[in-house]
Amino acid sequence: MRLGFLADFLSRTVLTGFLTGVGVQVSLLEVSGLLGLHSTGNHPLTEILHDLRSIGETNPYAVAVSLAVLVIILGGRKISEKVPGGLIAVLAAIAASWALNLGAHLETLGAVPSGLPTLGLPQLDWSWPLIQKLTAPRPGLLRGHSRAERGDFARLRRQVRDRFDENVDMVGLGMANLGAGLSGTFIVNGSPTNTEMVASGGGRSQVSQLTTSVIVLLVLLFLTGPLAYLPTAVLSAIVFLVAVKMIDIQGMRRIFIEARAEFWVALLTAATVVVVGVEQGIVLAMVLSLLDHVRRGYRGSNTVIAADKRKKGWQMVPLNPPQQIAPGLLVYCFSHSLYYANCAQFSEEVLRLAKTRTPAPLDCLCVEAAAIGDVDFSAAAMLRSIFTQLREQGIRLVFTNVSPALHAQFERHGLTELLGANAIYGSVHAVIADHEEKVAAAATTAIEGGESDESDDGART
Known part of the structure; x- marks a missing residue:
């Protein structure tokens, strides 16, 4: 057997x-x-x-x-x-x-x-x-x-x-x-x-x-x-x-x-x-x-990834106080598979991290999923709820280092469609690069919008 x-x-x-x-x-x-x-x-x-x-x-x-x-x-x-x-x-x-x-x-x-x-x-x-x-x-x-x-x-x-x-x-x-x-x-x-x-x-x-x-x-x-x-x-x-x-x-x-x-x-x-x-x-x-x-898996020791300025790299730091890896971007590392017993901890910590305002209001929260090998039915329902709450606050929820097996479970639970095609990244580097590109694009749009407003004011004058 x-x-x-x-x-x-x-x-x-x-x-x-x-x-x-x-x-x-x-x-x-x-x-x-x-x-x-x-x-x-x-x-x-x-x-x-x-x-x-x-x-x-x-x-x-x-x-x-x-x-x-x-x-x-x-x-x-x-x-x-x-x-x-x-x-x-x-x-x-x-x-x-x-x-x-x-x-x-x-x-x-x-x-x-x-x-x-x-x-x-x-x-x-x-x-x-x-x-x-x-x-x-x-x-x-x-x-x-x-x-x-x-x-x-x-x-x-x-x-x-x-x-x-x-x-x-x-x-x-x-x-x-x-x-x-x-x-x-x-x-x-x-x-x-x-x-x-x-x-x-x-x-x-x-x-x-x-x-x-x-x-x-x-x-x-x-x-x-x-x-x-x-x-x-x-x-x-x-x-x-x-x-x-x-x-x-x-x-x-x-x-x-x-x-x-x-x-x-x-x-x-x-x-x-x-x-x-x-x-x-x-x-x-x-x-x-x-x-x-x-x-050991019920209450895992989770961390966030922050910039290490001394060594010009990254380091794992405690959740409190939360540290952004880039302005407006926070990377949360969950240390175990997600299932009915620990999904409440995941929800509590993510929602607490979403309140981060230093050095900038949070625009994107990334879950580093290398240690997540499985997502059960209860955890999938929790992720859908988290996604909705973060979206209402104007915060994108994305994932990185998602294994093929975990990706298949995301598909089965409908999470991939909910999160969007561009919400799953291959590495933290890719998340940071995409976030900085979006920030730069938003800044350029804001500047161009400001210049356009000034031209309209001059013409009216």
Whole structure:
């Protein structure tokens, strides 16, 4: 359906907050595994409260294994980022568990089925209770995976300066799920923690995924037996470290320094992920990103172009006090597309500028339209009203730097015919030249009219 563009509405600020929230959430959920406690659910705050109440039941074997894994992984990073600390920790834990019979003291992975999955169409059951079960989680899956993982995967791709197409990525994910459906496996989706694992392991291309596929194939065929000895605390420790690495304190601090308002948006997103849930956090992230976009365009920082006598050129200056670029001519720069929410601002500022009397009464008001990419129905109605009010004051309304797309919209709304054929210019230079020519012509006409009046007076005398 080519809905990959939705990922563009996850701003970097919101994405930083979202991933930080995911890191906090996952790390809190893994504490019970580190301590060898029984997990009660997927809500991080509830889980951490349960862990505090059950702290007396902590399994010392699980704690020892967890600490050993953390030391191996962090120690390997100190030596070199290329040291596969996680892989070393898993192999060492399997060997130690087998040799020391740790399965008698803590929870292990247990028997893992070996061999390749059987391919074929699944048995279909069209009973209404099953259909309800299957359809109920669909919105959550769509919200919780497609957009977030697109944004996270896009972040990784940008880090390695790799070009990507979200639509192609989603097609690949869909094909993977088709394979999962034909082989009876779990739903295939992306994950911020999995992406971080790939990134921290040095994965920068499809080679990392192909290597993983080969390793999984070998494990399924020959190595599922040893996996039975793997303590689950090892997996908790590995995921815990990955989640902690996702908590971007430095990024949040940078946002706080550079954009205070955006920091609170990011913090709210992170808090929603932790307190409410990932799906709700993604929805909030999308909504906040869109609201931030609307906020920036709703009340834009507009300017006028004035003459810069020192540098013999032009400069952008604030609307107040208004400055004419030439006597009787004012050029107004609007910084956003015109639509129903900001057309009132446009109208207020233009009518206020129309009252300019310095250094001369305003004859022409030019709108510099390079930043105006779109005019909706409400904005078109506003422009017609503005044109009428300015004409009653003897002020021409003209436009410059109008793109072909905007010109087509002017045609569709009837604005081109209303403004007149000579009201759209290709540049500010052209507007100034035409205005000065009209002023000169008016002055010449006035002088000639004055001389004619003097001749008539002499003849009558």
